[in-house]
Amino acid sequence: MSIEISSKDNAAVKNAVKLRTSSKERSEQSSFFIEGLRLCTDALESKISILQLFYTEPAAQKNHEAIQSLSAAAKDAYLVSEELAEKLADTVNSQGIFCVCEATKHPSFLENPGSGRYIALENIQDPSNMGNILRTTEALGLDAAILSSDCCDIYNPKVIRGSMGALFRLPIVIVPDFSKYIKKLRQEGLRPLAAVPDSDASKISAIRFFKGVVMCVGNEGNGLTEQAITACGERVNIPMSENAESLNAATSAAILMWEMVRAD
Amino acid sequence: MSIEISSKDNAAVKNAVKLRTSSKERSEQSSFFIEGLRLCTDALESKISILQLFYTEPAAQKNHEAIQSLSAAAKDAYLVSEELAEKLADTVNSQGIFCVCEATKHPSFLENPGSGRYIALENIQDPSNMGNILRTTEALGLDAAILSSDCCDIYNPKVIRGSMGALFRLPIVIVPDFSKYIKKLRQEGLRPLAAVPDSDASKISAIRFFKGVVMCVGNEGNGLTEQAITACGERVNIPMSENAESLNAATSAAILMWEMVRAD
Numbered sequence: 070m071s072i073e074i075s076s077k078d079n080a081a082v083k084n085a086v087k088l089r090t091s092s093k094e095r096s097e098q099s100s101f102f103i104e105g106l107r108l109c110t111d112a113l114e115s116k117i118s119i120l121q122l123f124y125t126e127p128a129a130q131k132n133h134e135a136i137q138s139l140s141a142a143a144k145d146a147y148l149v150s151e152e153l154a155e156k157l158a159d160t161v162n163s164q165g166i167f168c169v170c171e172a173t174k175h176p177s178f179l180e181n182p183g184s185g186r187y188i189a190l191e192n193i194q195d196p197s198n199m200g201n202i203l204r205t206t207e208a209l210g211l212d213a214a215i216l217s218s219d220c221c222d223i224y225n226p227k228v229i230r231g232s233m234g235a236l237f238r239l240p241i242v243i244v245p246d247f248s249k250y251i252k253k254l255r256q257e258g259l260r261p262l263a264a265v266p267d268s269d270a271s272k273i274s275a276i277r278f279f280k281g282v283v284m285c286v287g288n289e290g291n292g293l294t295e296q297a298i299t300a301c302g303e304r305v306n307i308p309m310s311e312n313a314e315s316l317n318a319a320t321s322a323a324i325l326m327w328e329m330v331r332a333d
Numbered sequence: 334m335s336i337e338i339s340s341k342d343n344a345a346v347k348n349a350v351k352l353r354t355s356s357k358e359r360s361e362q363s364s365f366f367i368e369g370l371r372l373c374t375d376a377l378e379s380k381i382s383i384l385q386l387f388y389t390e391p392a393a394q395k396n397h398e399a400i401q402s403l404s405a406a407a408k409d410a411y412l413v414s415e416e417l418a419e420k421l422a423d424t425v426n427s428q429g430i431f432c433v434c435e436a437t438k439h440p441s442f443l444e445n446p447g448s449g450r451y452i453a454l455e456n457i458q459d460p461s462n463m464g465n466i467l468r469t470t471e472a473l474g475l476d477a478a479i480l481s482s483d484c485c486d487i488y489n490p491k492v493i494r495g496s497m498g499a500l501f502r503l504p505i506v507i508v509p510d511f512s513k514y515i516k517k518l519r520q521e522g523l524r525p526l527a528a529v530p531d532s533d534a535s536k537i538s539a540i541r542f543f544k545g546v547v548m549c550v551g552n553e554g555n556g557l558t559e560q561a562i563t564a565c566g567e568r569v570n571i572p573m574s575e576n577a578e579s580l581n582a583a584t585s586a587a588i589l590m591w592e593m594v595r596a597d
Contacts, residue, residue: 197461201581210574231581274595308597310474317465317495320587323580327588331538333572 071124071140075150081121082153085169089159092222099172101224104163110135111234113142118171122146125154125165132166139168159226172224175243178250182259184280185212186329188322189261191247191297192288193220200231201319202286207235209326210333214239215283217247248296251285255302259283263293263301264325266315270304273328284325289318335388335404339414345385346417349433353423356486363436365488368427374399375498377406382435386410389418389429396430403432423490436488439507442514446523448544449476450593452586453525455511455561456552457484464495465583466550471499473590474597478503479547481511512560515549519566523547527557527565528589530579534568537592548589553582 074082087094088102095101100120103109106128113119122136122143129136129148140146149157154165179185188206193199199221206214220243221228229236244250251261261283262276285301287293298304307316307324316324338346351358352366359365364384367373370392377383386400386407393400393412404410413421418429443449452470457463463485470478484507485492493500508514515525525547526540549565551557562568571580571588580588 201584205580205584208573208580307591309472315497316469316472316587317583319581320465320469320584323584323587324591327571327591 115237128165196227379501392429
């Protein structure tokens with residue numbers, strides 16, 4: 070049974086907006102906010118724990134079955150006025166469906182990393198880039214994403230949307246000391262590669278990929294830190310034309326990941 | 334000599350904001366708005382005609398030489414108050430430098446397309462995707478971008494920023510009838526390839542690329558039209574893992590373009 074709410078001062082609504090807008094709140098409450106039919110059902114199917122569901126009457130009429138399933142899974146379900154839905158929505162097309170979910174506790178290391186293929190991201194700051202990279206990581210069939218703890222919050226709504234729900238399905242490891250962890254993987258026999266803009270690095274298309282590879286991609290403006298490059302030991306490069314600007318970080322990551330799997 | 338303005342009702346400022354926000358205004362006036370030191374100097378270096386320069390006093394102090402060059406090139410230069418600069422700015426970090434530029438008249442066909450390599454975009458709607466694709470097209474050294482006339486406005490500020498100025502340097506052709514033009518290129522001996530999500534299409538990594546190739550990529554949601562696919566005659570695909578969502582359009586385009594040049 071849903072609770073009907075229409076007051077702007079409702080505590081649950083206020084808290085959902087906080088989770089939408091504040092990374093600090095998300096971290097403190099270990100929960101996050103999503104919107105839209107697709108993402109909410111994606112979360113449900115991925116066995117993400119749904120704490121609260123908010124939906125409008127038109128949404129319930131249009132998506133009867135989905136709202137029923139979400140409502141059954143949610144700890145609390147709220148029927149909200151359209152005015153309140155507008156307050157909750159981050160996008161112009163929210164469809165009047167919103168959930169507050171429990172954040173997954175991401176491990177700080179890979180279990181049995183031996184023969185996997187991984188993307189490792191150091192200090193990626195732009196949520197659109199992060200979302201896009203996670204989407205590509207899943208689509209190309211890599212085994213997991215390794216993130217430095219100073220990357221942007223993966224529960225930022227832009228990351229979740231950009232990832233098209235890949236965030237819910239893809240194994241994600243968040244490591245406190247990026248370079249140290251890369252070094253450890255290398256000692257365990259994996260092959261970490263540092264993506265760098267230097268033309269004296271190995272051309273990425275000249276690398277023969279086997280299993281057990283970690284592709285390391287750095288911050289949008291500054292690239293990988295010196296420590297991370299040293300930890301990798303091997304440097305790779307996407308050759309570019311002379312006049313050109315660099316590639317976008319998510320684009321670079323996509324080309325590098327594609328090279329890891331293209332011969333499959 | 335710059336004209337000093339501080340009134341919000343100043344016609345030049347009002348017009349610049351219109352050009353920033355309205356595609357219709359850009360089209361009617363054949364001009365567009367850019368902001369930031371980097372893009373403005375990029376435009377100047379690319380011999381884009383600068384109609385108006387707007388800058389703040391702190392910007393002039395910080396970037397003396399650049400403002401002098403821009404001011405010398407601009408038909409009109411205006412020194413604006415910081416309050417007005419905020420009104421002009423689309424981004425949080427505009428640096429207090431803005432230009433209104435004359436739009437390039439893009440041809441509707443390629444001259445001597447014979448041995449070139451091209452990306453052809455049909456109905457790409459998202460300005461961030463468009464900007465990103467143009468940036469990648471330049472960085473990977475393709476010869477030109479062919480755009481259907483129903484793509485988003487390339488002078489949208491998000492396209493210009495996303496392209497990192499590639500828009501000013503890259504040959505761009507805008508064709509009124511996309512499928513007809515692709516068919517024509519095929520008749521002239523070029524090889525147009527239709528990027529499709531169908532697993533029975535040729536795996537992109539199995540294609541041997543020579544010169545004279547046109548890679549066609551379609552709308553974010555709907556892909557290429559049937560007419561465009563038919564005009565190409567050949568279909569290619571990026572293989573993806575089972576559970577996965579599709580790739581982002583700009584990401585797909587990047588992988589496909591990379592395949593065209595990786596053996597160089």
